[in-house]
Amino acid sequence: MTTALRGRLRAALAAGDRVRGTFVKLPAPDVVELCALAGFDFAVVDLEHSALTEADAIGLVRHAERCGLPALVRIPAVDGPLVCRLLENGAAGFQLSMLSDPAQAWALVQATRFAPDGDRSVSLANRAAGFGLPGSGGLAGFLAAERAAPPLLVGQIETPWWRDGGTSWDEVIADLDVVFVGGTDLAVSLGAEPGGAALRAAVAEIEEAAARHGIAFGGWAPSPPAAAGAGLGAARYLVTGSDLQILAAGLGAAAGEGGNG
Numbered sequence: 001m002t003t004a005l006r007g008r009l010r011a012a013l014a015a016g017d018r019v020r021g022t023f024v025k026l027p028a029p030d031v032v033e034l035c036a037l038a039g040f041d042f043a044v045v046d047l048e049h050s051a052l053t054e055a056d057a058i059g060l061v062r063h064a065e066r067c068g069l070p071a072l073v074r075i076p077a078v079d080g081p082l083v084c085r086l087l088e089n090g091a092a093g094f095q096l097s098m099l100s101d102p103a104q105a106w107a108l109v110q111a112t113r114f115a116p117d118g119d120r121s122v123s124l125a126n127r128a129a130g131f132g133l134p135g136s137g138g139l140a141g142f143l144a145a146e147r148a149a150p151p152l153l154v155g156q157i158e159t160p161w162w163r164d165g166g167t168s169w170d171e172v173i174a175d176l177d178v179v180f181v182g183g184t185d186l187a188v189s190l191g192a193e194p195g196g197a198a199l200r201a202a203v204a205e206i207e208e209a210a211a212r213h214g215i216a217f218g219g220w221a222p223s224p225p226a227a228a229g230a231g232l233g234a235a236r237y238l239v240t241g242s243d244l245q246i247l248a249a250g251l252g253a254a255a256g257e258g259g260n261g
Contacts, residue, residue, distance in 0.1 A: 001065055001068075001090075002065055002070075002090045002091070002092060002128060003145045003146065003148065003149035004149070005065065005068065005069070005070040005092050006070060006092050006093065006149045006150070006151065006152055007148075007149045008070070009041065009042055009070045009092065009152060010149070010152060010177065012041065013177065013178070013216045013236055013237065016236065017236065018235065018236050018237075018238060019041035019042060019236065019237055019238070020040055020041050020042075020224070020238050020239075020240060021035075021040050021041060021042040021043050021044055021072075021237075021238070021239050021240075022035060022040060022043060022044070022239060022240055022241055022242055022243065022246070023043075023044050023046045023049075023050075023074070023220075023239060023241070023242035023243070024043050024044065024045050024046060024060060024071075024242070024243050025046045025049070025050035025051075025052065025242050025243055025244050026050075026243050026244065026247075027051075027052055027053075027056035027059070027060070029059060029060065029063040031060075031243045032045075032060055032063050032064040032067060032069055032071060033063065033067050035064075035069055035243075036064070036067040036068060036069040037067075040069065041070070042069065042070040042071065042072060042092065043060075043064055043069055043070075043071045043072070044071075044072050044073070044074050044095055044239055045057050045060045045061060045064075045071055045072070045073045045074070045091075046073075046074045046242070047073055047074055047075050047076070048074050048075065048076045048097050049074075054082060054085070054086075057073055057086060058085065058086065058089045061073065061086060061089055061090045061091045061092075062089050062090050062127070064090070065090035065092075070092035070093075070152075071090070071091060071092055072091065072092050072093040072094060072095050072152060072154065073086050073091050073093075073094055073095070074094075074095040074096075074097060074156075075094055075095070075096060075097070076097045076098070077096075077097075078096065078104065078107040078108050078111050079111075080107075080110075080111040080119070080120075080121075081121075083108075083111040083112060083120075084111070084120055084121055087112065087120070087128060087151060088123070088126035088127065088128045088129070089126070089127060089128065090127065090128060091151065092151065092152055093112075093151040093152030093153060093154065093177070094108060094112065094151060094152075094153060094154065095154040095155075095156060095180065096108050096153070096154070096155055096156060097156045097158065097182065098156065098158050098159065098182075098185070099155035099156055099157060099158075099172065100157070100158075100159055100161035100167070100172070101161075101167065101172065102167065102171035102172050104172075105153075105155060105171075105172055105173065105174075105175055105176065106175070108153055108155075108175075109153065109175045112150065112151045112153065113147075113150060114143055114146060114147070117147070122139070122143075124136075124138070124139060124142060128142075129142045130142075152177045152178070153175065153176050153177050153178075154176065154177060154178040154179075154180050154218065154237070155172070155173060155176045155178070155179055155180060156180045156181075156182040157179060157180065157181055157182060157186065157206050158182035158185035158186050158189065159185070159186065159189040160186070160189060160190055160202055162205070162209070169209040169212070169213065170213070173209065173210070173213055173215055174213065176215055177215065177216060178215065178216045178217070178218045178236075178237045179206060179209065179210040179213075179215050179216070179217055179218065180218040180219055180220075180237065180239075181203050181206050181207075181217075181218070181219035181220070181230075181231070181232065181235075182219075182220065183199065183203070183219060183220060183221075183230055184220075186199065186202060186203075187199045190202060195229055195230060199231070200230075200231045203219070203230070203231035203232070204231060207231070207234065216236045216237050217234060217235050217236060217237070218232075218235050218236065218237030218238060218239070219231075219232040219235050219237075219238065219239070220238075220239045220240070221238065221239075221240055222240065222241055222245065223240055223241060224238070224240055226240075227240070
């Protein structure tokens with residue numbers, strides 16, 4: 001089922017459609033189920049800026065798959081065995097933070113592809129492979145399905161590394177499905193105001209590079225209406241808010257309306 005969910009998301013991006021998701025930072029299966037019911041196209045389980053454990057993340061991607069929701073996982077660095085375990089439990093792909101070097105992108109590709117395209121370890125004793133049970137397709141079927149619909153790869157651009165002239169976009173983003181603007185970190189790296197002219201200029205440069213290479217452009221905004229103001233009006237992969245942000249806003253509104261002080 002995971003390969004079908006990946007295929008659906010990749011096809012929507014290829015068609016030029018906008019897909020919408022949110023960050024998941026709470027270890028509650030109800031959250032990803034609500035994301036599916038609310039109409040999000042995907043969720044991003046956050047292993048960078050949250051208190052989620054590996055076990056939490058595995059539980060969330062498993063439940064998301066059962067709900068028909070593609071769940072990517074945001075990781076701060078490539079950890080091959082961790083990537084393998086998440087894939088074996090239904091992760092639709094990975095969002096790698098602070099991407100600025102071709103070696104990082106290549107490590108992500110290698111960790112998510114089986115030989116000869118990568119160095120991901122093979123096992124059939126997991127749910128992604130049907131636990132190797134009769135009728136699951138066996139090794140050949142599993143490898144064929146993974147090669148036909150590989151994990152989605154999203155690279156977060158959060159520093160203006162391309163401006164030093166040392167590394168080309170071709171080397172860094174060639175194997176990605178999405179080039180994603182990490183606007184908050186990028187603003188801090190630039191010493192720029194969030195939403196200001198300097199940040200918007202950098203976002204435009206990233207968008208242009210993605211277009212030149214035929215890769216989907218994406219980013220984060222606090223809400224869908226705020227996307228255009230952040231330079232993400234043309235983003236096809238849009239992450240808005242997070243479960244914590246949405247919960248905080250709802251609780252704040254409820255307290256303001258009905259709180260007794």
